[in-house]
Amino acid sequence: MIRVVLPPHLRTLARVTDEVTIDLPAAVPLTRTALLDALEAQYPMLRGTIRDHVTAQRRPFLRFFACARDLTHEPPDALLPGAVASGEEPFLVVGAIAGG
Amino acid sequence: MSGVRVLVGTRKGAFILTADGKRRDWNVSGPHFAGWEIYHMKGSPADPARLYASQSSGWFGQVIQRSSDGGKTWETPGGGVTMVPGAGPKGESNMFVYDVSPKTGKPLTTHQWYDGTQHPWEFKRVWHLEPSLTDPDAVYAGVEDAGLFRSSDGGTTWQELAGLRGHGTGPQWQPGAGGMCLHTILIDPSNPKRLYIAISAAGAFRSDDAGRTWRPINRGLHSQYIPDPGAEVGHCVHRLALHPSRPNVLFMQKHWDVMRSDDGGDSWREISGNLPTDFGFVIDVHAHEPETIYVVPIKSDSEHYPPEGKLRVYRSQSGGNEWEALTKGLPQRDCYVNVLRDAMCVDMLDPCGVYFGTTGGQVYASADGGDSWAPIVHDLPAVLSVEVQSLP
Numbered sequence: 171m172i173r174v175v176l177p178p179h180l181r182t183l184a185r186v187t188d189e190v191t192i193d194l195p196a197a198v199p200l201t202r203t204a205l206l207d208a209l210e211a212q213y214p215m216l217r218g219t220i221r222d223h224v225t226a227q228r229r230p231f232l233r234f235f236a237c238a239r240d241l242t243h244e245p246p247d248a249l250l251p252g253a254v255a256s257g258e259e260p261f262l263v264v265g266a267i268a269g270g
Numbered sequence: 271m272s273g274v275r276v277l278v279g280t281r282k283g284a285f286i287l288t289a290d291g292k293r294r295d296w297n298v299s300g301p302h303f304a305g306w307e308i309y310h311m312k313g314s315p316a317d318p319a320r321l322y323a324s325q326s327s328g329w330f331g332q333v334i335q336r337s338s339d340g341g342k343t344w345e346t347p348g349g350g351v352t353m354v355p356g357a358g359p360k361g362e363s364n365m366f367v368y369d370v371s372p373k374t375g376k377p378l379t380t381h382q383w384y385d386g387t388q389h390p391w392e393f394k395r396v397w398h399l400e401p402s403l404t405d406p407d408a409v410y411a412g413v414e415d416a417g418l419f420r421s422s423d424g425g426t427t428w429q430e431l432a433g434l435r436g437h438g439t440g441p442q443w444q445p446g447a448g449g450m451c452l453h454t455i456l457i458d459p460s461n462p463k464r465l466y467i468a469i470s471a472a473g474a475f476r477s478d479d480a481g482r483t484w485r486p487i488n489r490g491l492h493s494q495y496i497p498d499p500g501a502e503v504g505h506c507v508h509r510l511a512l513h514p515s516r517p518n519v520l521f522m523q524k525h526w527d528v529m530r531s532d533d534g535g536d537s538w539r540e541i542s543g544n545l546p547t548d549f550g551f552v553i554d555v556h557a558h559e560p561e562t563i564y565v566v567p568i569k570s571d572s573e574h575y576p577p578e579g580k581l582r583v584y585r586s587q588s589g590g591n592e593w594e595a596l597t598k599g600l601p602q603r604d605c606y607v608n609v610l611r612d613a614m615c616v617d618m619l620d621p622c623g624v625y626f627g628t629t630g631g632q633v634y635a636s637a638d639g640g641d642s643w644a645p646i647v648h649d650l651p652a653v654l655s656v657e658v659q660s661l662p
Contacts, residue, residue: 179305179330185351214361215349219330223365231329265329 172200173260174209177232180220180263184213189260200255202234203246220263235262274617275340275659276625277321278633279308282651284323286341289646293623293637296646302344303335310398310612313340313659317406322425324396324411332395334363334411334425348426362427366393366411366419369432378432379440381415381450388441391415398612398655400455403462410481412452416443416469418481431481434467439486439503443472446506446525453611454510458517466520466535471496471506474522476535487535491524508551509611513560521563521590523553523611528565530590541590546577552614556639557622561589564616564624564640566609574629575606583626585640599643600634607632612655619660627653 172192176184184190192208194200203226210217221228226246228234233242237251237259253259276287283301302308306325314320323335323344335344348359368391371378383389394414402408407424417435419428443450451470458464463480466487473488486503496504506525513519522529522538527548529538542548547567556562563586569577576582581600584593607630617623624640627633631650636643 177329179327182304183330183333183346210361211358213351214359215333215346215351217349217361218364219333222331223362224367229329229331 171257172205172208172254173257174205175260175262176216177263177265179265180216183215183219186213191257200250201247202241202244202250205250205261231266233264233266235264236260273661274619274623275313275318275661276615276633276635276646277311277313277323277341277655277657277659278627278647278650278653279311279323279612279655280627280631280651280653281307284308284311284325285647285650287633287646291619293619293635298647299341302341303333306333307395308654309395310655310657312399312401312657314401314406314409315403316401318659318661320401320406320424322399322401322409324399326395332364332366332393334396336363336425347424359426363425366396366413366417366428367430368393368417368435369430378436381440382442382444384445391417391435393417394449397451397453398455400457403457403459410455410457410465412455412467414449414451415445416450416452416472418452418455418467420481431477433477433482434475434484437484439472442501442503443469444504446471454507456510456512456520458512459514460517464517464534466510466512468507468510468522470508471504471525473503473505474507474510474520474535487531488538489536490531490538491529492527492540493525495525509553511553511555511563513555516560519560519589521553521555523550523565525549525571528553528590541586543586543591543593545584545593546582550609551611552609552626554614554616554624556624557616557618558620559587559622559639562587562639563590564614565593566614566626568608574608579604579606581605581607581628583624583636583640583643596636596640596643598641599636605630610654612657613653615656615658617658617660623658625656625658627656629653 175189273290278285283304285300309324311323321337325333347363349361380388398412400410411419418431454468456466465477509523518534520531528542530541583596607628614626624636629652632648
């Protein structure tokens with residue numbers, strides 16, 4: 171069970187009040203792409219809000235953190251930390267600080 | 271009719287204002303979609319309970335919301351939660367993908383960028399939603415970068431009407447300061463195949479085959495801010511309006527100049543007359559008097575507030591040229607707000623109600639055709655759009 175923490179606006183959009191949990195088959199390598207694919211499959215209203223519909227590129231003002239590390243610029247197909255895969259640590263989708 | 275429902279889009283959420291036919295006592299609901307920019311909300315003429323809203327954010331992009339109960343509850347069409355991966359809805363209601371050339375597979379066309387080079391179209395947001403006059407599930411979307419999309423499944427999926435961008439003038443279109451947006455969509459009630467749209471900064475366009483093919487309708491416009499002031503395209507049209515009983519008569523608030531066409535846009539003539547300034551954004555037509563029109567003059571393109579700090583709606587009851595200032599109930603000193611292009615509307619009651627919203631967060635209503643005004647609310651976030659539904 172993988173834990174994902176969404177920013178408040180996306181929690182509202184997904185109609186959840188806390189972190190969400192995603193189950194991925196153990197055989198699937200836990201990459202950011204695999205995790206976001208599963209998240210969007212479970213919460214289709216989030217499609218296009220984290221990644222572009224067509225290019226799958228991260229939206230510019232979003233960041234990905236986990237285990238006190240900024241994973242934003244890691245390749246999307248790089249493996250996520252084991253502590254995320256085990257559910258010990260959440261994967262955080264964070265709205266970048268922008269604006270006044 | 272028993273009442274009205276005013277749909278207000280703001281920089282930080284949506285608000286729904288309701289009143290009975292007297293339009294004196296108002297109930298305010300909101301913010302809906304708190305914290306998001308709501309560029310536009312509009313109800314279906316065919317089913318007043320069906321509403322559409324354009325919700326967007328610099329962080330999270332575009333979201334389309336739909337209500338089937340007059341705004342009490344909302345959903346993202348085709349976007350519900352599913353616990354069976356792969357079997358659920360596709361979440362495509364916010365997927366606006368421009369057509370490519372069927373011959374080359376490359377972008378259909380490019381447009382002019384700020385530095386004069388050609389630039390590919392990039393979707394940014396939905397500026398305007400225009401529901402069909404007859405089908406609650408059919409709705410048009412005007413988007414930035416300027417394009418026209420249509421949904422026939424209640425906003426679940428969208429298809430571009432690419433004949434607009436592809437008819438040949440696209441490379442001459444260019445973004446204005448607010449972006450290159452398709453902000454006005456008018457459907458001819460006597461001929462649903464006839465559509466009018468307007469783009470900043472390209473101009474006005476008409477289709478006579480339900481959006482398949484298009485042509486510019488800008489003859490008679492004169493814009494000093496483009497190299498050829500009388501060019502076929504390139505004009506910064508801010509808003510178009512028509513009266514349902516005379517759909518061939520169009521009114522236009524341009525970047526500068528208030529204009530009128532009596533031939534479906536084939537030709538235009540200026541009707542600015544005695545306005546204190548002919549710059550502005552909104553224009554609308556009285557519900558029962560096709561020759562009565564309203565504008566809100568703004569000082570200039572570099573000073574987006576009313577002249578002399580006096581918020582005045584101007585009304586012409588002669589189809590233009592002769593204008594009177596409507597001031598009763600509006601601030602007549604120290605007022606420096608703007609009224610954006612989608613932020614004025616009229617209801618169908620008698621007397622006709624007129625509404626507009628300001629960047630200062632006020633929504634003003636007149637229940638007597640503009641003779642007198644009162645704020646419904648005065649401390650909302652900056653108002654982007656105002657629409658009204660007249661309820662049975």
